[in-house]
Amino acid sequence: MLQTSRLTKTFPNGTSLRFPDWKVGRGEQWLLLGESGSGKTTLLHMLGGLLRPASGRIVVNGADLYTLPARALDRFRGQHIGIVFQQPHLIRSMTVEENLLLAQSFAGIGKDIFRIREVLHALEMEHKRHAYPQELSQGQAQRAGIARALVNRPALLLADEPTSSLDNRNADAAIRLLSDLAASERSTLIVCTHDDRVKEAFFKDFMFELRHERISNQLEKS
Amino acid sequence: MNAFQISWKNLKANRLTLALNLLLIAFGTGMLAMLLLGMSQVGERLRNNARGVDLVAGAKGSPLQLILSSIYFIDFPTGNISEEDARSLAAHPMVKKAVPLALGDNYAGFRIVGTDTGYVSLYGLELAAGRFWTKPFEIVIGADVARAQELKTGDRIYGSHGLTSDEDLHDDHPYVITGVLKKRGSVADNLVLTSLESVWQMHGADGAREITSMLLQYRSRMAMVALPVTINRSTAMQAASPAKESARLFALIGIGVDAVRWFAVALMLLAGVSVFVSLYNSLRERVYDLAVMRVMGASRGAIFAMIVLEGTLLTALGSLAGILLGHCALHAIGYWQGSPQARMDGLVFLPQEALLLAAGLCIGLVAALLPAIQAYRTDISETMSKI
Structure with a gap:
C-alpha cells in the first residue's frame, strides 16, 4: 500500500535527513512519533505528495508519486490521499458543506451531496453543514477538517498533529473518530504526533502499534 | 463547484474591499461611458441639425x-x-x-x-x-x-x-x-x-x-x-458655415472633455492599483486557503486561474456597473436638462462601449497577474509546516 525506499531530504541550511525504508500494509494504522524538528512533518509531507524528496521513491497505492507529472500528482493527491492538519484550515469564505464540495471538485470526482451528508453525519457535524468556519468551535472545526480529508474516501489518510489545538475531551474524540472512520472506510491511517494523549489512545485500541512506534523512533535517530 | 463560484465566494468574503473596488471601477468606467455617449450624441445632433444647410x-x-x-x-x-x-x-x-x-x-x-x-x-x-x-x-x-x-x-x-x-x-x-x-x-x-x-x-x-x-x-x-x-x-x-463653426465649437468643448477623460482614465488606473493591492493583501491572509486547495488536488494552474478570475470578475462587474451608471447619469442629465435643444438620451447603446468593458477586463487581468504568480509559486509544504 505504502512503501518508501532510500528517502532523503536536504534542507536549505545544508542539513540532510535520511529516512529508513518503510512499508505499510493496506488498512493499517500507524503512529509516527518523534520530537518536534525531527523530520516527522517533512516525512508526512513527502508521503502526502506535498514535498519532493531529494532522492528515493515513495509508492502509494501502486503509484510512484514523484515520477508523476505535476498535474497528475495534484489529482492523485486529491483522489487518494486525505490530510488532516494541526489547524483545520477550512476555507473561510465557504460553509462546511461547501468546503467538502470543494474537495470533491478539486479532486475531479463528481459532486456527491449524499457522500458529504454521510461523512458529516459520521462526525456528528450534519447540523453544522451550513455554518461558516468562524462560527464553529475548535473541536467542531477540527471535525470538519477530518470530514474534508475523508470525503473522497482516500486510500491513505495522513494526520499531522491532529490534536495539538484541542482540549483533552476533543483530542480524545478526534483520535477515536480518525481511527474508527479510517477503519470503516478501509483507509490506511498514519498519525504523526508527540502528544501523549494520542499515544495512550492508540495503545489501548491497537496494541501492535508499539512495534511501529519503535521503528519510527529509529526514524528520528537516523 | 466551478471556478466562478469559488472566485465569487472569495470576493464576497471581503465585502468592504469588494464594494470599494467596484465603486472605483464603476466610477471610472461610468465617466468614460458618459463622455463617450454624450459626445457622440452631441456630435450627432450637431451634424443632424446642420444637415442640408451649407x-x-x-x-x-x-x-x-x-x-x-x-x-x-x-x-x-x-x-x-x-x-x-x-x-x-x-x-x-x-x-x-x-x-x-x-x-x-x-x-x-x-x-x-x-x-x-x-x-x-x-x-x-x-x-x-x-x-x-x-x-x-x-x-x-x-x-x-x-x-x-x-x-x-x-x-x-x-x-x-x-x-x-x-x-x-x-x-x-x-x-x-x-x-x-x-x-x-x-x-x-x-x-x-x-x-x-x-x-x-x-x-x-x-x-x-x-x-x-x-x-x-x-x-x-x-x-x-x-x-x-x-x-x-x-x-x-x-x-x-455650420460645418466650420461646429468644428470650432467642438474643439472648444473638447478641451474640457479631454480633461474629464484623463481624470476618468486616472480613476480607472487607480482602480487597477486598488484591485492589485486588495488581491495582494488578501493573498497573505489566504496562503493557507490556497495551500489547502492544493492539498485537495488543485493544480498550480488552477490556483493561478482562480486569482486571475477574481481580478477580472471584479473589474468586469465594475465596468458593467459603470456602463449602466453612465447611461443612468446621462439619462438623468437629459431628464433635468435646461436646454431641450440637445437633450441627452441614456437609452442609446454604442458598440464602443464593448471596448470599455474590454479595457476593464484588461485592467483586472494586469492587476491580478502579479498576485496570481505569487499564488502560483506558493509552496504547500512550507506553508503548512508554519502551522
Whole structure:
C-alpha cells in the first residue's frame, strides 16, 4: 500500500535527513512519533505528495508519486490521499458543506451531496453543514477538517498533529473518530504526533502499534 | 463547484474591499461611458441639425453665435437683416435654396420661429396631426412642445417677447395650433413654427420688414468658395458655415472633455492599483486557503486561474456597473436638462462601449497577474509546516 525506499531530504541550511525504508500494509494504522524538528512533518509531507524528496521513491497505492507529472500528482493527491492538519484550515469564505464540495471538485470526482451528508453525519457535524468556519468551535472545526480529508474516501489518510489545538475531551474524540472512520472506510491511517494523549489512545485500541512506534523512533535517530 | 463560484465566494468574503473596488471601477468606467455617449450624441445632433444647410447669412457679429442661434436655437441672434437684402441674396444665381428665419418670441421657453415652407422641406418635417399654417397666427408645433405643454391641434396659446422668459406676454394676438410635427430627434421637436407674417404682425412692423437670418444651400461647389466672400464683402450681412463653426465649437468643448477623460482614465488606473493591492493583501491572509486547495488536488494552474478570475470578475462587474451608471447619469442629465435643444438620451447603446468593458477586463487581468504568480509559486509544504 505504502512503501518508501532510500528517502532523503536536504534542507536549505545544508542539513540532510535520511529516512529508513518503510512499508505499510493496506488498512493499517500507524503512529509516527518523534520530537518536534525531527523530520516527522517533512516525512508526512513527502508521503502526502506535498514535498519532493531529494532522492528515493515513495509508492502509494501502486503509484510512484514523484515520477508523476505535476498535474497528475495534484489529482492523485486529491483522489487518494486525505490530510488532516494541526489547524483545520477550512476555507473561510465557504460553509462546511461547501468546503467538502470543494474537495470533491478539486479532486475531479463528481459532486456527491449524499457522500458529504454521510461523512458529516459520521462526525456528528450534519447540523453544522451550513455554518461558516468562524462560527464553529475548535473541536467542531477540527471535525470538519477530518470530514474534508475523508470525503473522497482516500486510500491513505495522513494526520499531522491532529490534536495539538484541542482540549483533552476533543483530542480524545478526534483520535477515536480518525481511527474508527479510517477503519470503516478501509483507509490506511498514519498519525504523526508527540502528544501523549494520542499515544495512550492508540495503545489501548491497537496494541501492535508499539512495534511501529519503535521503528519510527529509529526514524528520528537516523 | 466551478471556478466562478469559488472566485465569487472569495470576493464576497471581503465585502468592504469588494464594494470599494467596484465603486472605483464603476466610477471610472461610468465617466468614460458618459463622455463617450454624450459626445457622440452631441456630435450627432450637431451634424443632424446642420444637415442640408451649407451657409447661414445674418447680421454681422460672431459667426459662431449666428450658427448657434439659427441652426441650434441656443444662443441669441446677432441682430436683424432687412427683408430686402435677404430677398436679393435668395435670388443670387449661386443660391439653390434660401430659407428665411425670424426669431424673437418664445412660448414657455420654446422658440417661435417665423419661416416659410422651405424650412419644412429642408429638414423633411412631417405632420403627426393637423395641417401646416396657411394664415397668419396659425402655428405648427414640434413633438416635444406638444408633449411638454400637453397641446393638441385647435388649442390657442400666447407667445411672449424674448427668447426665454414668459414675461411680456403678447396677449393681444393668440396663436392657433393647426398641426403637430412627428418626432425627428432634432431641434425641430422643440420649435413652434409659423409664417413670417405672423411674426411681423405680432410686432407691428409695417414699413421696413426684417428677418433674423437665412439658411442657404449652394447651387454648385464653386459657390462654396465664392458665395461667403461675396456676402461678407458686398452686403451688410455676414456668412457663417455650420460645418466650420461646429468644428470650432467642438474643439472648444473638447478641451474640457479631454480633461474629464484623463481624470476618468486616472480613476480607472487607480482602480487597477486598488484591485492589485486588495488581491495582494488578501493573498497573505489566504496562503493557507490556497495551500489547502492544493492539498485537495488543485493544480498550480488552477490556483493561478482562480486569482486571475477574481481580478477580472471584479473589474468586469465594475465596468458593467459603470456602463449602466453612465447611461443612468446621462439619462438623468437629459431628464433635468435646461436646454431641450440637445437633450441627452441614456437609452442609446454604442458598440464602443464593448471596448470599455474590454479595457476593464484588461485592467483586472494586469492587476491580478502579479498576485496570481505569487499564488502560483506558493509552496504547500512550507506553508503548512508554519502551522
